[in-house]
Amino acid sequence: MRFLFPFIMFAFPLHFLSARQLLPVSLALQALALDLRLESEPSVPYLSIAYSGLIGCERTGNTVKLTYFNSSIRAFKTAVLLSASEEASHQLFSQLFPLCQIDKSRNLAVFLNPVSGRKQGNRLWQLLLQPLLTIAGLSYAVYTTTGPHSLPTLLHTLDIARVTDIVCIGGDGLVHQVLNCVRGRDVRVGVVPAGSQNALACALGCKSPSAACFHILKGNTVQGKVLDLTLDTGEKVLACCGVAWGIVSSIAKQAEHMRQFGPAVSTTKRYAVSALGLLLSHWNRYSACLQIKPSPTSPWEALSGPFTLLAATKHSCPSSLSSEILFPAGSVQDQQVCLVALRACSRLRTLQFLGKLRVRGS
Numbered sequence: 001m002r003f004l005f006p007f008i009m010f011a012f013p014l015h016f017l018s019a020r021q022l023l024p025v026s027l028a029l030q031a032l033a034l035d036l037r038l039e040s041e042p043s044v045p046y047l048s049i050a051y052s053g054l055i056g057c058e059r060t061g062n063t064v065k066l067t068y069f070n071s072s073i074r075a076f077k078t079a080v081l082l083s084a085s086e087e088a089s090h091q092l093f094s095q096l097f098p099l100c101q102i103d104k105s106r107n108l109a110v111f112l113n114p115v116s117g118r119k120q121g122n123r124l125w126q127l128l129l130q131p132l133l134t135i136a137g138l139s140y141a142v143y144t145t146t147g148p149h150s151l152p153t154l155l156h157t158l159d160i161a162r163v164t165d166i167v168c169i170g171g172d173g174l175v176h177q178v179l180n181c182v183r184g185r186d187v188r189v190g191v192v193p194a195g196s197q198n199a200l201a202c203a204l205g206c207k208s209p210s211a212a213c214f215h216i217l218k219g220n221t222v223q224g225k226v227l228d229l230t231l232d233t234g235e236k237v238l239a240c241c242g243v244a245w246g247i248v249s250s251i252a253k254q255a256e257h258m259r260q261f262g263p264a265v266s267t268t269k270r271y272a273v274s275a276l277g278l279l280l281s282h283w284n285r286y287s288a289c290l291q292i293k294p295s296p297t298s299p300w301e302a303l304s305g306p307f308t309l310l311a312a313t314k315h316s317c318p319s320s321l322s323s324e325i326l327f328p329a330g331s332v333q334d335q336q337v338c339l340v341a342l343r344a345c346s347r348l349r350t351l352q353f354l355g356k357l358r359v360r361g362s
Contacts, residue, residue, distance in 0.1 A: 056135035059093040069214040106164045108140040113170030117195040171195015190216040203315035224332035242313030285344040306344040
């Protein structure tokens with residue numbers, strides 16, 4: 001994974017598996033001068049796929065089975081090709097197999113959160129990623145988390161020096177934990193979105209679990225940056241999505257407590273109920289003094305409170321729940337941090353501010 005995740009003046013190098021544009025190259029079977037046809041559609045004289053989409057090629061007798069990713073529908077497909085003889089089949093296989101371009105020397109550690117989001121993690125692993133890893137011939141080991149604090153224990157059982165890629169099947173919380181546990185190590189991190197919001201996966205341009213699996217198999221990477229934070233206790237923490245303080249963090253904390261009600265209460269409802277409860281019950285003002293450095297060469301500036309909310313993020317904040325762009329200038333691939341500071345104000349003014357932010361961005 002290649003993710004440089006700095007917060008203002010701090011940088012931390014990582015690598016992230018993510019979406020890259022495919023280069024469509026037509027594979028016309030007629031051009032191979034072989035007597036070939038699709039087993040499922042004998043009348044089709046040729047097959048048009050992307051070379052870069054191939055992940056598997058198997059030969060049995062006079063048949064060659066291709067597994068490839070169709071980027072237009074974001075799904076994996078298979079095609080069984082029949083040839084006139086085993087010799088022709090072998091010739092076809094020898095030409096197609098090198099096009100799979102998957103580094104089989106990689107060793108993957110897959111961390112699965114089975115209760116994240118709509119609890120689709122096990123299904124995505126069993127029906128999607130695991131079969132694809134087997135087809136691609138990649139070595140892997142899978143670890144299932146059992147609670148919010150089980151990941152460090154699982155990592156202690158892992159020979160991290162032998163791992164080249166860590167794959168997270170879950171939400172932003174699982175990715176956040178993994179990044180902090182492997183901090184300082186040369187390892188790539190891949191994300192199969194299976195959480196409630198999947199903000200990081202969306203920021204990387206990979207909302208689809210199938211597309212995420214494809215890029216993980218191919219080892220495609222994208223550079224990015226995260227927030228590197230130092231807490232009052234001196235502890236250093238990486239934040240892959242953002243940092244919030246004030247009413248935003250209070251809402252998030254209340255919404256987290258509502259997870260106990262299970263999937264019957266959706267993420268949208270949890271946050272809406274939590275926000276409404278805070279608006280009606282009590283309205284805190286948060287005292288703080290914020291110091292910011294607009295650019296590396298500019299002096300530090302002080303911004304005094306009290307505040308209603310403070311938030312800093314590295315990306316434009318789309319998610320699985322919404323495609324709205326709250327921060328048009330936000331990007332995980334540059335060193336800019338989007339900052340929102342709302343001084344203490346009334347409930348009505350806060351609602352108006354949040355409404356404008358949602359519609360127009362910042």
